[in-house]
Amino acid sequence: MFSGAAAAGYDCVQFSLSCCGLPAMPDNLDAAVLNGIAAAAADSGVGIAALSGTYNMIHPDAAARRQGLTRLSHLLAHARTIGTDLVTLCTGTRDPHDPWRYHPQNEGPCAWATLLAEMEQAAALADRFDVDLGIEPEMANVVASSMQAAQLLRDIRSPHLRIVLDPANIVASPQTDQDWIFAEAMELLGDCIxxxxxxxxxxxxxxVAAGEGIIDFPLFFQHLRATGFAGPVITHGLAAEDAPRVATFLRTLAA
Known part of the structure; x- marks a missing residue:
């Protein structure tokens, strides 16, 4: 995986343990496997910007949430072993079957209260292991907008809570005023991305692959640069054959 990313023009990735044949959220982790991941990344010259640790944080079944939090604790405990200090989350949905599918109960006070309770526990683990948590506004999740992400940051107030920002997740339709949406996102979240x-x-x-849809990426990067952001840009949702082209496209915009 790492050598393929390097060959396509990428110098970092967001890593999922599913890429090495494990569950993305395993019940236990083997030190030899983790050291092997770190060694493979180092040999290829590709950094691990983040480790995927997504589970449904507002799943209607409390037992499912407990299992997810336990598995998250394993990832946080070992994230630095593979070379990263960021684990990404899914704020979740009340849909019991698909953590990325919208449910009308996401908008109720009970869903938000559940998220706060879960995130407080996750933040305590992040503090224990000195690893950051990346939350991503997702239109189908309980944190569906930049405003809600900013509210979560205010409610939790943890130095380990950070933002993963994807323009495709905050632009709802071709008619959306992208200039306004991006300006709002940077004003509310820019310091925490x-x-x-x-x-x-x-x-x-x-x-679709970056540059092939409705997102005005030059405009997005214009707003992003204004915040002083100099962190990793991770692409996904594309076929392997598109990876080199997208790398060139994004590198040009980020320069």
Whole structure:
């Protein structure tokens, strides 16, 4: 994986343990496997910007949340072993089957209260292991906008809570005023952005490679540069054959 990313023009990745045949959120972690991941990344010259630790943080079943939090604790405990200090989260949905599918109960006070209770525990673990947590506004999740992400930061007030910002997750349709949306996101979240995700969205909502959809990436990067952001830009939602082109596209915009 790492050598392929390097060959396509990338100097860092967001890593999921599923890439080495493990569950993305395993019940236990083997030190030899983790050291092997770190060695493979170092040999390729590709950094690990973040480790994926997504589970449904507002799942309607409390037992499912407890299991997810326990698995998250394992990732936080070992994140630095593979070379990263950022683990990404999914704020979740009340849908019991798909953590990325919208549910109308996401908008109720009970969902927000559940998220705060879960995030307080996650933040305590992050403090214990000195690893940051990356939350990403997602239109189908309980944190669906920049405003809600900013509210979560105010409610939790943890120095380990950071933002993963993806423009495709805050632009709802081709009619959206992207200049206004991006300006709002940078004003509310700019100081807390740890990494940027770069996928694109077609007019019908389908995910496509960056530069092939409705997202005005030059405008987005213009707003992003104004914040002084100099962190990793991670692309996803693309076919392997598109990776070199997207790397060139994003590198040009980020320069």
């Amino acid at each position: 740890a990494i940027v995700h770069a996928k694109d969205r077609d007019a019908d909502g389908s995910i």
